[in-house]
Amino acid sequence: MSGAVLVVGGTGEARDLAGRLVDSGIGVLTSLAGAVARPRLPEGEVRIGGFGGPDGLRDWLVGHRPLAVVDASHPFAARISRSCVVACAATEVPLLRLERPAWAPGEGDRWHEVDDVREAAEVASRLGRSLLVTTGRRDLAPFAALTEVRVLARCVDPPTQPLPSHVEVLLDRGPYTVDGEQALMREHGVDVLVTKNSGGPLVAAKLRAARELGVAVVMIRRPAPAGAPTVPDVDAALAWVQGRLPDDVATSHRP
CATH class of the missing domain: 3.40.50.720 (NAD(P)-binding Rossmann-like Domain)
Incomplete structure (x- = not known):
């Protein structure tokens, strides 16, 4: 999958991002943990199963050389988010965290x-x-x-x-x-x-x-952030990926 984007999925945002990447002609592989028996599958390629911690993910990144990693896993999937930070730092693969904003209490909430x-x-x-x-x-x-x-x-x-x-x-x-x-x-x-x-x-x-x-x-409450740069929505994540495309590829994706 050299040159494609690895999306660490399991959320609606991950599915939306994969679809937007496919529509843009950008290669995408979504990784699902396999925690749900019948997951809603995104567009593009899909792999199911863990990586084996940060070392396993690092080895996977070395072997597959993705363009970038977008961690769009669940806000409480702290283990895979930490693995992404460690493995991407070790391999110098660009990493972005896509995480929807937390809920906040409003008037009348207990x-x-x-x-x-x-x-x-x-x-x-x-x-x-x-x-x-x-x-x-x-x-x-x-x-x-x-x-x-x-x-x-x-x-x-x-x-x-x-x-x-x-x-x-x-x-x-x-x-x-x-x-x-x-x-x-x-x-x-x-x-x-x-x-x-x-x-x-x-x-x-x-x-x-x-x-x-x-x-x-x-x-x-959510676990502490793992330390990756973070955006709150799919539009921002898509723009970040597009900003990392090689010049010749990026030109072909401009309207």
């Missing part, structure tokens, strides 16, 4: 911000008795230990470990509507929403639904 899933479970158990947990199937252990509350865990794929009877799993995937989220919260008597600050519009309806119903929100 947010309780925490640093991790374990703290989220602790705080949520003090705030209510019926929790809607949308942190993902891999983060359910602290909630499974909360035997004094009811937990509705919404996941894309089924959890890999058995869960106790007070944890009900709802398999579903966004985008969601405010009306639908309110109906779900009313049906299950939800008084606390637990979520990660992933940002973006795809699953933001739950926050407005919680605000309008007076449901408390336990919001897990």
Whole structure:
């Protein structure tokens, strides 16, 4: 894939960027971690599976020599973002982080911000008795230990470990509507929403639904940035890639 762009994907922004690159005639390979059984595939080439940490990614970059790397992974995919920073620095491959802005509380929100899933479970158990947990199937252990509350865990794929009877799993995937989220919260008597600050519009309806119903929100803060230059949207990422095209290639992509 020499001369193409490696997009570290898994987000809607990554899919949009891959499509824009393909439309612009720029080669693109999107890498997906394989954490979701039936991922939404982007345009262009796709690889599924990890690189084996920063050393594995460094070796991959040396062997494939991409034009640039755009890390458009999930805001909470801290491991791959760190690997990108280390591997790209070692190989002098240009790196950009594409990360949508975080959500911010507004008037009427009852947010309780925490640093991790374990703290989220602790705080949520003090705030209510019926929790809607949308942190993902891999983060359910602290909630499974909360035997004094009811937990509705919404996941894309089924959890890999058995869960106790007070944890009900709802398999579903966004985008969601405010009306639908309110109906779900009313049906299950939800008084606390637990979520990660992933940002973006795809699953933001739950926050407005919680605000309008007076449901408390336990919001897990994003991990610290890995250190790459960052842009907030696909337009800026596309412009950055186009600015790194070789002169002869860039000329052919001008309108």
